Amino acid sequence: ETGVTQSPTHLIKTRGQQVTLRCSSQSGHNTVSWYQQALGQGPQFIFQYYREEENGRGNFPPRFSGLQFPNYSSELNVNALELDDSALYLCASSLAGTSPNQETQYFGPGTRLLVL
């Protein structure tokens, strides 16, 4: 196990609702990345947080937003849920030295979100 934890493990929401997913990074790690993995697909990068700021962002609309806290834990918020948001949401942590862009990412178990 990597020490990265995510909550909740499963979640069911209806279209139009809002959801918050949480991630605690591995001890000593200061960077958190979020990915969306649809069924049968590879994970897609949503964004990365480093020093409590967004360091990079993938091709996701603004209704996907995040936060990183001083203890390096992180939240992913999704507003106005759509059916296509149903997926496994993975959080990964890493330890950034001079740059957060080149460190190995260690993943948590994920949160399975179902939007009805």
Place this chain on the structure above:
Amino acid sequence: AQKVTQAQTEISVVEKEDVTLDCVYETRDTTYYLFWYKQPPSGELVFLIRRNSFDEQNEISGRYSWNFQKSTSSFNFTITASQVVDSAVYFCALGLYNQGGKLIFGQGTELSVKP
């Protein structure tokens, strides 16, 4: 454009067979990083290996070995004497230096090892 292709969607082998999972990547960057992750049915991505673009040395770890060839933009993964516990989906991923931590994943190869 940056891209990772895992052409093998599913592979089925019998225990103790050797199996190679193919990965081909595309990037114009000279500095990049390649990874292999294993995803068992539980869903968690398990890190297996990382290779930097400037290090083409192949690596062996127990029954696992990796062959990195920049000339063909490939980073293939071989499991020797496969075991049932190796059954999982395997992902190859590409990381770039100036992409804000983004990893680009392939579609994955589902490996089934039968007893």
